[in-house]
Amino acid sequence: xxxxxxxxxxxxxxxxxxxxxxxxxxxxxxxxxxxxxxxxxxxxxxxxxxxxxxxxxxxxxxxxxxxxxxxxxxxxxxxxxxxxxxxxxxxxxxxxxxxxxxxxxxxxxxxxxxxxxxxxxxxxxxxxxxxxxxxxxxxxxxxxxxxxxxxxxxxxxxxxxxxxxxxxxxxxxxxxxxxxxxxxxxxxxxxxxxxxxxxxxxxxxxxxxxxxxxxxxxxxxxxxxxxxxxxxxxxxxxxxxxxxxxxxxxxxxxxxxxxxxxxxxxxxxxxxxxxxxxxxxxxxxxxxxxxxxx
Numbered sequence: 001x002x003x004x005x006x007x008x009x010x011x012x013x014x015x016x017x018x019x020x021x022x023x024x025x026x027x028x029x030x031x032x033x034x035x036x037x038x039x040x041x042x043x044x045x046x047x048x049x050x051x052x053x054x055x056x057x058x059x060x061x062x063x064x065x066x067x068x069x070x071x072x073x074x075x076x077x078x079x080x081x082x083x084x085x086x087x088x089x090x091x092x093x094x095x096x097x098x099x100x101x102x103x104x105x106x107x108x109x110x111x112x113x114x115x116x117x118x119x120x121x122x123x124x125x126x127x128x129x130x131x132x133x134x135x136x137x138x139x140x141x142x143x144x145x146x147x148x149x150x151x152x153x154x155x156x157x158x159x160x161x162x163x164x165x166x167x168x169x170x171x172x173x174x175x176x177x178x179x180x181x182x183x184x185x186x187x188x189x190x191x192x193x194x195x196x197x198x199x200x201x202x203x204x205x206x207x208x209x210x211x212x213x214x215x216x217x218x219x220x221x222x223x224x225x226x227x228x229x230x231x232x233x234x235x236x237x238x239x240x241x242x243x244x245x246x247x248x249x250x251x252x253x254x255x256x257x258x259x260x261x262x263x264x265x266x267x268x269x270x271x272x273x274x275x276x277x278x279x280x281x282x283x284x285x286x287x288x289x290x291x292x293x294x
Contacts, residue, residue, distance in 0.1 A: 162201065162270040166193045170226055172263040175208065177221040179229060187226065190267060191234035199275025202236065203268040204243035207260045215247030218263065226265045 168190045170183045179187070194200060204226055206219035223243040230236040248260040 161273040163273060165197065165200070165269040165271050166190065167266065167268040170265040170267065172222055172225075172265070175210070175218055175263045177225040179225060184229065184233075187229055187267075188234070190269065191230055191236060193269055194234075194236060197269070197271055197275075199272030200240065201270050202230070202241045203270060204241055205266045206243065206245045206264075207266070208245075208247050208263050209260050211248050213247075216245050219245035219247050222263055222265050226267065 168186050170179070170186055172178070172183070173180065194202075204223050206223035206226075208215040208218035208222065210218050223245055227238070227241050227243055230241065231238055250260070
């Protein structure tokens with residue numbers, strides 16, 4: 001029974017020794033697994049007199065539980081190595097920020113210059129458009145003036161152009177300046193043709209068979225009788241009648257060159273070519289009619 005009791009007392013002690021040996025063996029095994037070398041037994045002489053290689057290894061950093069270098073020492077080394085890089089990156093960030101600001105300033109000035117140039121160009125375009133419009137207006141005015149000048153030239157050139165509308169021969173008997181009934185009827189019909197006419201004149205040519213001054217005086221009385229009748233009976237203006245006493249001479253417009261044998265008055269109604277076209281006289285007054293008075 002004592003033997004069994006002794007065995008039972010020794011078993012807990014052996015178990016505790018085994019557990020303690022295991023606790024010391026785990027770090028060694030982990031270190032050997034990291035270095036890849038198997039544990040070797042060093043003779044007592046080697047421990048007492050370490051070799052140069054062993055003395056150099058003693059100067060190396062002590063190994064910890066997680067490896068050769070302390071984790072906190074590794075962080076400091078990494079920070080020491082990365083600080084210059086971080087400083088350089090900070091400088092690059094500052095340079096990039098300055099360049100971005102400079103670029104933004106240049107872009108702002110460029111945009112302002114572009115807007116100013118566009119505004120100036122728009123103003124110049126407006127001025128050019130207004131000048132073009134004024135030039136077109138001036139050209140239109142010049143064309144109208146040229147047309148007006150051409151019209152005036154045509155008017156002036158046509159002032160003395162007349163064309164015959166109608167004519168009549170008024171005969172007198174016995175050389176007296178007395179109008180017969182048939183002569184008055186001819187003058188009435190002639191005066192009727194002046195109604196509605198514009199710019200007309202009445203040519204009166206008086207003829208007498210008498211020669212010399214006697215014939216001229218006789219023809220003057222005949223012309224005055226015709227004019228008097230047209231003025232008093234038909235209100236034809238005196239300024240529209242142009243009379244000439246030819247005696248026994250022929251006018252240049254007459255085709256009959258036979259000797260004058262009777263007393264007569266030849267009248268013609270002549271209308272201005274411009275008035276016939278409905279043109280307005282140059283002075284701007286209304287066209288005259290046969291009903292106007294002197």
